[in-house]
Amino acid sequence: MLRITADLFSGRPNPVWEVQDEARVRETLRSLRQHEDLLSEGVPAGSGLGFRGFEIESSSDELTLGVGYASSVYLPVGRTARGARANEFAEQLIDLLYRDATAVAPPSELPPLETPIQELLTAELQWAASQGGAASLSDASGQAEQPAQQPAAPAVTCTIEVAPYNPGFWNDNATTRRCNNCYNYASNWRTNDFAQPGLGCGSVYQSLSCDAVTRAALCDGMHHRYDCFPDSEKPRWLVALAVGPGYDYHWYRLMKEGFWGHKPGGTNVRNVDERNRQITDPQTADRGRYTHFCGYFYSCKTQQQRIRGYGC
Template sequence: MVAVELDIFSGRPNPRWTLSPKEAQQLAERVRADPSQLLPLDSEAGGLGYRGFVITAQDTGAADVWKRAGLPSRVRLGGQFRPESLGSSRFLLHTAESARLDLKDPGQVFGVAENVMAATAKHAEGAGLACTSDTEFGFWNDPAHRPFNNCYNYASNLRTNSFAQPGRAAGAVWRGLDDASLVAAVTRDGWSSSNVGDDAYNVCLVVWPGTDYHLYRLAANGTWCHKPGPAAARNFDNAGKRILNPETSDRGPYTAFYGYYRGLGVSVS
């Protein structure tokens, strides 16, 4: 099993619960996408109140997923001012809420953790989620995972193997391709509107009117990359040209441009 401990109390024992096999798989994929989220067990991760999570892989079953990913058997994730782990931390907090922990006031306990996460996100505004490379797509184009992750997974930098959909992680999936409905769905998942020139803008959203949506993600060198559905991730448009400006690139039938967004600690499902 994969056990999780919410490191938050001082006098009382911390809340503990176990992840389902599906939850363990989702967490492993999140961590593999960005191993910097993990910290040694003895790392300093805050003071009184929320200090992140301690993850322990024990025995077999769900723990096999964790171990096969080459992850440590006992490790710390999250904590105060750890923006790179916000998405995974919020995911774990959600699994705690569904575990029906024996707490006098779980809402108050979870609220303290969420408040610290919100402060961390505000503290880290401007960090962005740029791709580190516009040529290395092995993580996304692995045949075992490529068909099960789409443009939304790629834009979010989260390989969930669930063909993620806007709004589903927040409990209300998108229902329409109009500006208001689709933008509301991505906003529920943690994206916020941005503009070219903002330090944190890193994703743009386009639409095939009445038919489909698509997202691009900005690479560190200024090239935009994307993953068309189950197809391979790439750095070129429909004309085979490197994408330096998604607004003017060849997007085929995706003619409507719905703007730029930034994400820190977004969650997709």
């Protein structure tokens, strides 16, 4: 059996398929061998938001005999693609998923995507290729959603904590990197189960919109910015939320150095946006497909200890 994961999202779990037919499995492995110059051992360090590639895992060492691979390989696409043929091979994998693979059902509580996943993958692949891997906010259609019911700044601001930028904590251990997402990073709380807003409080988000993800995070215990927490809720981090409507959500956290860090899904923590510019404000950063900026919030001890996911 082959297990194929589309490395697509930052917040919600990535879609997964299984290929059971042995002939198709062996054919796919042979094709991987023919395209080995396009493959890597894992997600390239320069990957950002959006469709990053495919992870292909084999369930049996016998299947990989004569092919020359360990248990898994990664096909980068978009900005980190290892050649012009990478997108062509990715199209072949999308076709394989559509014809010969069985989708692993996501948690039933999560809202469905607005676009069928195969169509979404094809569109994201084409978009990344047309942009040369560089996303731009000005390319998005429609009007950006306004922050959801953000209160006006009061005369007295709140006391918060800021931690030094420490990407190694999240990047250097394979399990920590793979099993913690942007919500974990913004909360500065490692759960190793891809935490989902609202799941810890029993009310996970029901749509991929600013309002829905905001309500879920507030249910977990976050506050809108300027709704202060007492000292008993230390550490209190300043975080920000953006959403790709109907697609996914993404969180950021302010660092002691004055810039913002973020973690695109199960990839490395970074402090630059989609144009490789240091993030001084998530609202004005290039966020790629996450076109709707939802506002700023405070994380707190109660919220951090409450968050959880569906596993990894």
